[in-house]
Amino acid sequence: MRFNIFLIIFLITVSLSNSIQAQNDEDVEKVGDIFDNVLTQSSSYNWLHYLCKNIGHRIAGSPAGAAAVEYTRQMLDTMGCDKVWLQPVKVPYWTRGNIAECRIINSQIAGDIKLSACALGYSAATDIAGISAEVIEVKSVSELEKMSDDKVKGKIVFFNAPMDPTKVSTFSAYGEAGHQRTAGPRKAAEKGAVAALVRSLTLKADDIPHSGVTIFDEVQPIPALGLGIQSAERLSALLSKEKQLKVYIRLDCKKHKDQLTYNVIGEIKGSEFPDKIILIGGHIDSWDLGEGAHDDGAGCVQSMEVLHVFKRLGIKPRHTIRCVLFANEENGLKGGSTYADEAKNKGEKHVAAIESDGGGHTPRGFGMDAVPEILKDAYAKTQKFREILAPYGFYELVTGGSGADIGPLKNQNVVLFGYRPDSQRYFDFHHTENDVFESVHKRELELGAAGIASLVFLIDKYCF
């Protein structure tokens, strides 16, 4: 009798482990199919080409933004989604204008020097004659905060903290140094400065100025510019010798009234749980320099590719798979907040949301985030996916960070994922005229798309 029980247990164990193995083999095969398919089609790369070359940069609320909304809607509409629609979003609207002049005008050592600069998002314009003032250099916002207002009043504040090159993830270095861009100009304005210059957020030693949002909230905006690294270094070197150095600035950027644009949404209905949604997305808006290729054309076309590869391979998901191209990540996050608000109002249930907004580079893995009550369990459930995804370069499946647009869903108990490509090159392009189609590598883009699709496939099958 004991023998028989052991035999039965043994047989059950063998049969269970065979079945787990078969399951696993089946998953390995399906994920292989997804990668093979994506790597031999060119949908995402072709869509990105159109977005970059036929439409170009597309700040939310702009005519190009409308073209991008319509183009991606049409693409989702023709790939056989069950439903495609536009969700209206009111967005703030700011334009850069045509003038971004920035010069040192009174150097005894070097004479008149042009500095490579561009307006930061929400910068004020100067008047038509421009402004000129002396410059105070600081290495952090807190250094500025400690200064008396008298010392700052009437001056141009120059934030010159470099990104930390010893941080292996350049996103960590960006996170640290980024505070001077988002909060520095406001603090300078509060202290009576007439303008702010911010060292570009990059580790590349070139002279391309980087834009990006700066937040004035209730404070009256002042002119605020990103400075190319070489210009920042030169200004700093001269300032160390000539305290009375003056910089001249002229800008014609403008804040307009809010505009109407849209989140672009397409979905494949779930066969078992049509009311439970797995979301994938990027943001369709970009800064108004370059072509928004890495930021975030790449994330948009990768998200669209997930639906497309499901259709091409005839994968019928159990949950509804929904692709959302958010309207306004760069300067307001209105796409993400509108989406989350409406989801809550309609009682929609999202089980997971994955955002791709870290560029189109070669994959490293995914970050995860959720409210503490569900994060541990979600993390445990997804660890078994690692061995399936690792052969494709997706080694990381770690807690910490997801995406700005899906962030507002966190409090609706959604498990959030952020796609993590390799970060070394991202800040060579980010928010600059160099963020163009040619800077995206076809296979790296496709590996990302296939990895996101594979994660969706596995979540749909096993979680949550």
Added chain:
Amino acid sequence: MRFNIFLIIFLITVSLSNSIQAQNDEDVEKVGDIFDNVLTQSSSYNWLHYLCKNIGHRIAGSPAGAAAVEYTRQMLDTMGCDKVWLQPVKVPYWTRGNIAECRIINSQIAGDIKLSACALGYSAATDIAGISAEVIEVKSVSELEKMSDDKVKGKIVFFNAPMDPTKVSTFSAYGEAGHQRTAGPRKAAEKGAVAALVRSLTLKADDIPHSGVTIFDEVQPIPALGLGIQSAERLSALLSKEKQLKVYIRLDCKKHKDQLTYNVIGEIKGSEFPDKIILIGGHIDSWDLGEGAHDDGAGCVQSMEVLHVFKRLGIKPRHTIRCVLFANEENGLKGGSTYADEAKNKGEKHVAAIESDGGGHTPRGFGMDAVPEILKDAYAKTQKFREILAPYGFYELVTGGSGADIGPLKNQNVVLFGYRPDSQRYFDFHHTENDVFESVHKRELELGAAGIASLVFLIDKYCF
């Protein structure tokens, strides 16, 4: 008494595990120091700039090859190595010449069409008038082997197998499709073909021809050319409609007598085991197109950087750390074979050898190789390094493959490692005019150098 024994065991265990933890913390810290240091210096990137821009491509035996030998010798000599020397190596010498003409001359559909082509290494020249002949397309060497000699005689054989885009490692795809380049022209010559055209080994859909070695052994060489992908596709498309298509070829490449060049060697003597060597290396020669930036300027400067960072940080290795820049990887492997032969003759003991010859891209990890008797143990010993290296993007520490130059050391019971950068972009540049300094990313290059230095540090401390 039992209680006391348990207490003692407990205390020993705690103390041991504390000591292991402390050891581990110490290693984590030291590896962190290595990365911080390499990422904030620019030695390797500056050396690479000189190699690429002041010297340029440097096929073994060429005057530029001599300049590269002398430059790297001087750099090793001035960084404080204990010993720097040149090891003489006799190498075959072949030059490409100035003419690489390749045209379709009788298409009824398309007229006269220029094809983008370059001579493969060891190609024969044509006579001054060039040659023209009809073309047979094959998709593999074995397809050619099955053909009767009659069908091939007097023709140009066109090998047109694409690299497999579904292989995630492009090196695997290269390994498969590469056979048509290395062995195809010889087989064509044996069957009486007058020339061979080989589809370039790349996944990028451009029209840049890729060179690389083709091996004739005892067979009389024929003209053999790499064709750009678009040219190959066009030729193939026309051939499917016009069987009598003729191609005209003119080449003035030349095989010369053997030349003398050198393996460049520098070392830091080991404090405990000066007679036991840990080798790091790349190859100083390159193909005679582009600037040999990824292949293998990157591997050379990374290897030099290992010694330099040990010196900068004052790390005193237990074993001798030796940097070897091999003379002749591309067309003969004489650097590696000479080195291994002399090591054997002198009775030198190498415990490990690491080669970097996969490009300067962002890291993925290391491959390992050794004779079966020692591989399993070596693999087990190194697995504990993974958690230390993974935060820097070195996730892989797997068996399978090392490097061509260190390969001949395998039979001397040396544990071999091949540095594995991300492979997606490598064959965009490999053996082409595009393999230039600008295609190497500073931080990616430096992460590789720091990872190799860290592996050397850990091997020196714990193995073998």
